[in-house]
Amino acid sequence: MRPPEDDEPQSWWIASTAIPLVAAATGPLANVMSIVALVMPWRSNIISTEEGPAGNIIQKGYPDPRWTTALNAVSLVCGVVGNVFLLFNFTQTVRYIIALPVTIILWFLATGILGGITAAMSVYSPPTAPDQIFSQAYWSAVIAAILYFILSIILMINMLGYFLGRYPQHFSLTDDQRTLILQMTAFVMWLLIGAAIFQRVLGISFADALYFCDVTVLTLGFGDITAHTAVGRGLIWPYAVIGIIMLGLVVGSIHQFAREVHYDNVVRKHIEEKRQSTFNRSINLEELHAARENPSNGGKDVPAPVLLRDGSVTAHYKHHSHQPIRNALRASRRPKLLVMREEKDRFVAMRAIQYETMRFRRWNDLILSVIAFGIVWTCGAVVFWQLEEISYFEGLYFCFCSLITIGYGDFTPQSNAGRPFFVLWSLIAIPTMTMLISQMSDTVVASFKHATDKVGDYVVLPQSGKYRAFLDHFPRIQQAVQRRQEKKRVKRGFQVGAEADEEAEPETNRPSSTSGPKEVDQQHSSHNDPSHDHPHRTIEELARDPGPSPFELAQQLAFAIRRTTHDAVDSQHKRYSYEEWAEFTRLIQFTDPQTRPSSYSTSQPRGGEGCVSVDSDEYGVLNWDWIGENSPLLAKQSEPEWILDRLCESLIRYVSTQEQSRATGARGVDAEEATLRKEKDLG
Structure with a gap:
């Protein structure tokens, strides 16, 4: 057994998670049924x-x-006290090893008592048919x-774990999740x-009043029980x-809990499997070159390069001898363009895992x-089929109308067994x-919306350039259309060829002769402002860039913080390109003393064999x-939030470095003055 708190997986x-929450959310419903009994x-x-x-019938x-x-x-006291100890367990008011066994024992006692008296009632004091019923x-x-x-x-299963x-x-x-427990308890008390x-x-x-409240809050509105007085209405x-x-809060919390549990235990496991598979198969070109030229490995375990669909290079080893490759890699000097291309391959591979x-997750x-x-749906239909004396198809129809909250009222629970079960079933x-509707909005509804937007771009509200972009996929049709347009222009007396294309150039693409010098200066200043979005440079341009000075980098750092802050506020799903x-x-x-200011490298193999650790300082x-x-692409934060945190850390390093430099300079001046005074005294 493990201590109350540890960091072990x-x-x-x-x-450990789902069962306690289900027990805490369902326990109050069991107490409600005990109160009715x-x-x-x-x-x-x-x-x-x-x-x-x-x-229903008058009884x-x-x-x-x-x-x-x-x-x-x-039995009611046992059930309520057991639920209270379970809540004490959640709030850690009472120790787990004490509170959970007490809850289990009390709920088993409540089960035994209720089971015993219901059986004894049906055997020794049953109602006399047909004038009496349970x-x-x-x-x-x-x-x-x-x-x-x-x-x-299920709590015993939790204790077994x-x-x-x-x-x-x-x-x-x-x-x-603890809030969900309180919300569910408050909702049941409201009922x-x-x-x-x-x-x-x-x-x-x-x-019947409990059934009426349930139908009202769930917005079913069957109409079998209605308020006829002004006070009731x-x-x-x-x-x-x-x-x-209150119901909306409970449903929202349940949905959030289901998404969190599914993401933490299913989706992240799926991500890790995909990532580990890609990591084990990936190796950069320089490692291949260094491994082939390094004599220390004796020509063994040289991987054969394989090009992936996303452009990344992989290799397969018969024996995992990575250390010679790493030693050769540290001794080599790689061109910046090659490094960036290899990193982009890894970036694209991780981005593909992210989209997949x-x-x-959605599907x-x-x-x-x-x-x-x-x-x-189907299990509820089976129960109502047996309790309400309706066909199974009618049970499916009734359950579906209840699930969609249509509530026609042509079929409603009439039996004494059907109504209590309906209260429990409907709340689940x-x-x-x-x-289900929420998940459909992320998949089916989103796909339908995307399809209608595409059709609307071509049919209802045609967007500029849509048809031209579509015709680009069919060169022959595009050439035929161009020839037809040229013939029309010739008939109207317009020129055809390069001169015509130059004359037909939109004026918005050329500097306006009527624009004043102030307007031209404003246009140029907006493009020269580093805070504005500028055209993204290609990887070749980034590799050829010698790099700005530290002062210019500090200025760009401030503008980048402002930009990412804007992206983090406006778009939680913003994704940046590799460039x-x-x-x-x-x-x-650039604020790291051990990193060259012009370096674009982001993935430096460090750490032990088979892993790349994150390099960080204080x-x-x-x-x-x-x-x-x-990887940043696996972070729970959005990309703007993650980058914003790192940029702020860089700003802190920059300020600390400047402070240290200023202090070092001051000490140097003091030492020089002390030397001059000493020489003067000796002289």
Whole structure:
């Protein structure tokens, strides 16, 4: 077993993260069902088969045996206290090794008590058919017993992972996940408060009032239970608004939790597998050249270069003897253009992994949401098929209308077993449907929008140059169109050829003769301002650039900070090209005394065999590898945010360096003055 806190990796992420949150979110629902089972009789007399104010048959409960009520109260206390200890466990008020066993034991006791009294009731004091039936309270007790049992089992799985040393003795939940627990508890309490109010206002049972509040907050609006008085209708307004807001918070938190857990444990694992595969196969051209010319390896283990689709060079080793290659690499001097081309290959390879992972995440999330939706939909239809005496197709139709929140009202839960189950099922199904719609907006809806935008560019609102760019893919059609245009111009008396092209040049591409000197100066000043976006230079131009002075680099650093700040605020999904990254990298590295100001290199092989570590000092990160473990393209921050942090670190290094230089100069002046005084005294 591991201590309460450690930095070791955690496995069994479902048991360590998902299970505690599911238990904390579902535990209050089990308590609600226990409350319904306590405040109402378990058996009812059928007064009339006609539809009453609650939308079902008119029935009235009669008292239960005292032992049933007493044991029912004990089970409710066990369930609530177990839930309280679980919350204490989350807040670390009570130790894990104490709080979790207490929760499990109490919930098992609640399960045993509810299971025992429901079985005893059905055997020794069952309702007499056909004039008597089990009420919604009885079936609520059955549902509560099942929930307590399931939650106890999954918490035992969590405890098993702790005993096996898979994670420390605490729930690894974030603040947002703990907020979800509080939001779910508050939402359930709101349902109970509404049930207590509308029970008296509408003149219905507590269970029917709970069902009414659930249908209202979920915006289903079946219409089987409605408010007929002014007081009831007036109370619906604030109750529904507050309830919908609370439900939205809960659904948003559940969606955020699902995305975080899926990203941390599935998507990042997918990224790491792709990155490690690319890293193991990648090697730059200079390493190949150095390995072939280095005699220390005896001509063995020379990799055969293979060109990847993205332009990167890979090699495969039969034996992993990288150290001779690294020694030869350190002794070699590579041209800057070659270094930048190799780095760009690694950058493009990592960018390809990034885009592939983005597609994987979106479609994987969509597939999982569709599977969850299918399970909730079909399994719910099976239960309502058995409880409501409808066909399976009608059950599918009813569940679908409920999931979409259409709520036609032609099919509604009528049985005493169906309504408590619907309350539980709907609180699980509606968030599932909401998450599915959210995932569809990132994939299916985005694809449809992109397709409609493309069609609109050509049909509805044609964009300038769209047809010309399309015809560029068909040279023969383009030539035919050009010949036809030339014939029309000849008929109208216009010239054809280079002179005509020169005359037809748009005036916007030439300096205006009517422009004043002030306007021309403003145009040139806007292009000369380093803070403005300038045309991106090619990799060859960057390699030939001798590099500005340190003062100019410091000035560019300030402008780059302003630019990345603007990008970070305006666009969280901004992605820079390799050439832009190269310029940012120079501004990050020029403040390092060991880095040449003109160097564009960003991936220096350092560290042990088979890995490239991030080089950093006391002020922050200096060097990295594009396909290394700490690649900027794998950061949780957006690219503008990551670069902005590094630029600020570079600014801090620059200020510190200037301060040290000033202090060193002052000490030199003091030493010179002391020497002059000493010579004067000796003279």
